[in-house]
Amino acid sequence: MNAKVWLVGAGPGDPELLTLKAVRALHEADVVMIDDLVNDAVLEHCPAARVIPVGKRGGCRSTPQAFIHRLMLRYARQGKCVVRLKGGDPCIFGRGGEEAQWLRERGVEVELVNGITAGLAGATQCDIPLTLRGVARGVTLVTAHTQDDSQLNWQALAQGGTTLVIYMGVAKLGEIRDQLLAGGMAADTPVAMIENASLAHQRECRSDLSAMAEDASAFELKSPAILVIGAVAAVVEEQKIAAFGSSCTAYGVQAL
Amino acid sequence: MNAKVWLVGAGPGDPELLTLKAVRALHEADVVMIDDLVNDAVLEHCPAARVIPVGKRGGCRSTPQAFIHRLMLRYARQGKCVVRLKGGDPCIFGRGGEEAQWLRERGVEVELVNGITAGLAGATQCDIPLTLRGVARGVTLVTAHTQDDSQLNWQALAQGGTTLVIYMGVAKLGEIRDQLLAGGMAADTPVAMIENASLAHQRECRSDLSAMAEDASAFELKSPAILVIGAVAAVVEEQKIAAFGSSCTAYGVQAL
Incomplete structure (x- = not known):
């Protein structure tokens, strides 16, 4: 047996x-x-x-x-x-x-x-370190799924100073944006939305807190996807812009 | 090459x-x-x-x-x-x-x-789910290490409603306790302190927010260790107490 x-x-x-x-x-x-x-x-x-x-x-x-x-x-x-x-x-x-x-x-x-969680793997594949000295001293993983009846304090999440990784949030982007803005998070906080994290067909849409719902819609972002919200989401982006002199707010990357 | x-x-x-x-x-x-x-x-x-x-x-x-x-x-x-x-x-x-x-x-x-992070593995080995429906809708990982000069908002961390996992905190238990109490976290919030997470000589000390510094000292808790702070840290404990009719606040578990 x-x-x-x-x-x-x-x-x-x-x-x-x-x-x-x-x-x-x-x-x-x-x-x-x-x-x-x-x-x-x-x-x-x-x-x-x-x-x-x-x-x-x-x-x-x-x-x-x-x-x-x-x-x-x-x-x-x-x-x-x-x-x-x-x-x-x-x-x-x-x-x-x-x-x-x-x-x-x-x-x-x-x-x-234990297994590697999607939020971590998706961020890593997009060259986003979830913690970074001088930028983010921690990371918070939360689910936007409402079948969980425990309470989230969005104001506290907006002000904690950690990178925010949100699972199951695709259908609730507008609500998440409103809660975090009301909680005091800056409208231009960088956001990366990552579909099919770590798979060959991973796709990635970069945006910011104020524009993420519209950008996701234009990008046709689909579940399963994770959202990475915080300064770390723009660190590598800024390096690329510095290196190549171009800017972009939403684009797809295939087979990273 | x-x-x-x-x-x-x-x-x-x-x-x-x-x-x-x-x-x-x-x-x-x-x-x-x-x-x-x-x-x-x-x-x-x-x-x-x-x-x-x-x-x-x-x-x-x-x-x-x-x-x-x-x-x-x-x-x-x-x-x-x-x-x-x-x-x-x-x-x-x-x-x-x-x-x-x-x-x-x-x-x-x-x-x-990517690799499995110690906070996750340590908690799992102690039968603590970092998220649990109806109890904790998320988890926050932070470091107490001061070489990182980015700011943590302890009040927000105390109020976010997520399980708190703190790395590199053994030397700062008193300070962490004071910050979280000042931020409004309940004094009887369950705490698990886990030394050498996932190794054969893993040791585990259960306590609560108000007593964790003293209990860790009596337990001779040493680095590397992680702290798990939140209601999930007591869920399995409560089941064991219900099953065996006994209670304890600090004990060691060898080779979990």
């Missing part, structure tokens, strides 16, 4: 950003339950496992959470090694904490494996 | 948390420049490379940053493939942004590889 559930972060999309521990979990898996946002390419590490798609996306047809819970429990009780593969990291907007708790309450052994 | 500098995150310590891309970079390396906090075990992936320790630690004898810059440049100009191996992620308190900029200005090709 190797009954166990691994809650594994598959990283942001680039299959090379999988950790060695995630690869080991996949090798050991009898059953792999895979989220929508996970790149199928990582399944090369579990050729013999049974693969079950259990996608969940806001606004689309999706697998209910309770069903996912019961499925994990059923396979674990059959003595199977189950890998639940999530985009990014299981404990950063990944429900890893909830699922681990639910399974452990039912006597199932759970092991969590 | 494969002249190039890879700025690679080696993760928090557990060598299995290295990414596949980091392993590839190590395989290609002629020269590996390794930071203090990187676990030597990852060097198994570059048996033929020349390994140069370039440790930097606050308060200790360390390698000057300018020397590290020049060394990377010299090897790259000799046509060598250089891997600069950093603890955690190169762009989260890792100076990756600065080093990439400096090298690119001198015509050197640079590639950044």
